[in-house]
Ligand code: SF4
């Protein structure tokens with residue numbers, strides 16, 4: 136599996152911008168919902184990067200966070216600190232941005248419809264770019 140050079144810098148920059156664009160809306164809601172959560176979703180299995188995540192980080196000239204094997208992959212995620220995730224959103228595995236528990240969805244559902252629609256539009260853009268990253272990675276096989 137090759138990740139270095141799999142995607143262009145411009146595609147990586149677009150992807151990082153797309154992550155940054157969805158982050159405020161998500162964090163507005165996670166900051167309200169997550170502090171009271173009794174079943175935190177950030178287990179270590181979810182903190183493992185996929186090939187496309189690594190290709191993005193490397194294309195941006197950054198070093199991927201070290202993988203740290205734990206005895207149980209249901210232990211708290213290695214990136215989890217007292218203030219939540221220690222990684223910028225674009226440094227996290229893609230799946231982390233796509234997990235919305237029912238409490239989070241409920242909170243988002245109360246949002247102003249225009250703001251919610253705008254968020255969905257940005258989320259779709261992120262999804263399209265991820266597909267482009269996925270395709271570029273396969274072309275290097
Ligand atoms: S996203 Fe949902 S499951 Fe995960 S920590 Fe927040 S409230 Fe808990």
Ligand code: SF4
Nearest residue numbers: 177181182212220231
């Ligand atoms: S959001 Fe951060 S802490 Fe949570 S599973 Fe993903 S990498 Fe780990």
